[in-house]
Amino acid sequence: MTQALNAICSRPGNAGLGAGLRKKKINMKMYAATIKKDILEPRSRIAYYQRQKLILILIVTLVSVLPLIGISLLSLHYYKGSWIEKTSAELASLANSRKETIELFLAGQDNLLAGLMDLYPSEFLGQQANLERVFNATNKSGVITDLGVINQGGSHVAYVGQFTEQLLGRNYAQTDWFAEVMRQGRYTSDIFSGFRGVPHFIVAVANPERTQILRATVNSDLFNSLLASAELSPGGDAFIVNRAGEPQTPSRAGDVETPFQLSELPTSGTSVIQTDDFIYSATSLNAGQWVLVLKEDIDSSLAQFYSARNRVALLIALAIAAIIGTATILISSMVNRIQEADQQRTSLNNRVLESERMALIGRLAASVSHEINNPLQIIEGQAGWMDELLSDEKEESVENLGEYRQAIAKIRTHVNRAKLITHRLLGFSHAGEMVMAKTDINQVIGETVSFLEGEANKNGITIVREFQADLPEILTDSSQLQQVLLNLVNNAIDAIGKDGRIIISTAPVASGGVVISISDTGPGLSDEVRQRIFAPFFTTKNGKGTGLGLSISFNIIQRLGGDIKADNNEQGGSVFQVFLPDASGSKRTRPQEKR
Template sequence: MKMYTATIPGSALKVRSRESYYARQKQLFVVVVILVAIIPLLFISWTASHFYQKSWLNKTTVELTSLADSRREIIDLFLDSQENILAGYAELYDLDWLSTPGNLEKLFKAMNRQGVIVDLGLIARDGSHCNYVGPFAEDLKDKNYAEARWFAEVMQSGRYISDVFTGYRGVPHFIVAVTDPSRSWALRSTINSELFNALLASAEVGPGGDAFILNHQGELQTPSRLGLTALPSVEKGLLATGGDLTIHHSQGALYATTGMKNNAWTLVLKTDIKTSLADFYRARQRDHLIIACAALLILGVATFLVRSMMNKVEDADQQRMVLYDRIRNSEKMALVGRMAANVAHEINNPLQIIGDQAGWLDELLDEEDPANLKNSEEYRTAFAKIKAQVKRASTITHRLLGFSRSTEGLKAPANINTLVEETVSFLEKEAANHRIAIRRNLDPALPAITTDSAQLQQVFLNILNNALDAIGNDGAVTISTSRGNGQLAVEFADNGPGLSEEGLKKVFEPFFTTKKAGSGTGIGLAISYSIVERLGGDIEVRNGRQGGCIFRVNLPITAQ
């Protein structure tokens, strides 16, 4: 439903552009508030996360380093002790004693109370087996080691610990071998792989971690916990054998490598970063969740606050605009008032003279001899017409003065319902002549207000008159009074044809009329508008849902 209280050309356009302006401002403020609140939050979160990840990683590195160091020491000690025991026997006994059946068994039993070795063999300088104690007696009985690499090495250097090899027995194993001081024979033991591997297996590298030993060729000397049979090329390249304890960081894993067995082997401990930082990741996930909740909260609060703030600004702006429109309208009406008063004055004087001259001629006509006057009656009619038109014109000029009429000092308590009844009584007869019913729907509890009754009655008369004119014949006008929002309202609803869009906009402009030429001046509603405005109220006009036109006069309950 369209309603007009005042008209400003292009105001609809302005409202639209203002709406998009407020929408833009809202978005901007929300974005700014969010950025200002959330960016530091994200920054702190990122920094903290980064810091904690680094410290967790450092802690893991330190643990891995110490683990690698201790394991290397344990294994080196183990191998040294095996070598030393064997070397001690080789010094203590000679070939004959050791070759004597039963003696090597005694030695094996003495050495192997903990099951550290699998077998013990005595090999002569020519590589032939002189004696053997162990489970592979049948397989190794006639074997000659003259061509075996380990044999050549031990005969050359006196002591030797081999890499893992398959050998004659067809099972991966490694051996510890020593010679007698004159290097004429060698004593060789095979290390119990299970026991040796257990030395590594106990290293705690966590789930997804691994612990193994590599030789110079990068071949696994102990089984991989992860079931690897050969090392992936990346790791092989990374884990250059030997050297001091080193930490590598690659592909989500942390490696500690250290040379052992005089750098012939490399101990590798690997821990999976993801698994070892699992606790940290869980904590970080929880933090992220909290931050996301906080961000959502900030987003919600920021949006809510900005919306409510901008809505207030918008309301204030709108109130300001309404006030501005009213002031502009008041100024316009004041100007119209001054102009109307001046025009009225300027016209009233010539009207007075026209009327007087006609009257004077009329009087002079009395002195003429009717016999000599051919058109005596015509003259009289013409003078009467001039007088009538002067009267008509003066009615208009006197009404124009309504624009500039002051309301100062003319206010008194008035009952609006009574005023409506009085107004209706003036026009009821005329309405009945045109078969128009005037219905009242008056609120009996309406309070008396301090206002200018005479001028307000003029307003009601104007509106009611217009309603009767709009209906023509057969119809009804309903006048209702009500109160609310510190205001009192009088509504005049007719069932006439209503007003066009153009009419709704211009109905309060001076000299706008829908009546046929000569029957309306178009100033009644303009004057009504200025009167109501001076009384601190306003007039609205709209078309009714069921047709017809509705004028609503709002008046302040408290005196202005």
């Protein structure tokens, strides 16, 4: 403000004025107002709140979702581990139970043969007929397919079975198994098909004197059914191999490869190995001669676990969606409210700043006007005095009398011009006293509009009155209000230019009071113009206007206890709304300042 004053004083033409002002020792207060830039940029505020909304939603979502996902993944990991452990234990237990059954069966065959040899003397069993009777009596189950007696020389002396021709009389003295049974007293072969065409194995038992061997061929189908009945998953397998890894029973998958070192597998106990895809359980059978292998496909055995996992994943996904949805709705609503409150606060701040600026300019204007009016009075007085004195002179004695008179007239004309400006500037000051009276708003508008209707019609502009009857009584200063209305309607005419419509409407306000709307079909207001429209000396009329009209109007309406707003119509054009409080709700105008 002081800068502005100094600028005025320092202009060459204003040197005298500056001196005059300094001479009078004017006490001018300094006022400064800083408007934060972001307050003037509503768009950046909107972007700010959008960003805050996103950040909050992201934080709430992460804080709730991350632990949920973490706990779920950890639980799944542990559940999977314990599931596999359980499967391994079950597999080992299954292997043991199957081992016991098979061992029992094998021992049964051994014991049967040993029992027969204990029961009957070797001469008795060496008789073909006796052997047939014994075979028929003991082999009701059909597990033993044939039975033979071999003497200590290795000759097959008696035989009951399907292959009498091929086997009876055959000498086994040179075979490994014969040597083994003569040495150990007993022998069990690997399983083979031989010329019988079905998988079988041979059990041979020698009498303690090693004078006779009882040899039986045992059908190994029983093993197959025992293994097939093991409750394994579809990808699982159960088979018996010998220590060399040769299959003793068929494999479901046709693959008897195992991760075990079969030759080193202990003869007692059960070993479990887990690979990427399978769990293997192995236990030795038949005095360590064979290995029973149970194999479980991990994926198949985890099918139930995976199905449960998928259900949990679906539930978690639904929970996450619910969390995000709820967070979005709650945070949006919360931030929107804060934004709304902030906008109201900003708008209020702007209005307060605007009012303060107006008051400031008012004080400055009053002060400057006063200081200019005094010298103007002296100039006017001196010019008048010269004019009077000139009239005393004889026309012929003053050579340039006409010129003098003309010069004096010009001085007086320009004093009047300056006077108009200073008096107009005083419109800003609060010095003008309000004359409040109960007023019919519709009537005041009607009278005001009639002044401008001629000019409007000349430019093809129609003024439409949409006055609502039964408005509440308003306590206001009708001449000041008239000044505001003249200003607004005049601006509307200027904004339209040629051919258009101005609609002036009145309506009561629910909270008490009246709102006057003046809308035009002009180009409307840009955001920048709307921000600054009530600022003093702001004009869009390209030098044709002073930029004081709307700021004075703003000032007047504030002093009348009302409010004025500028906006755009939805259909285009601008709309100015003037709110005036009713007689009861009238705000007190500011107290007059002492001068």
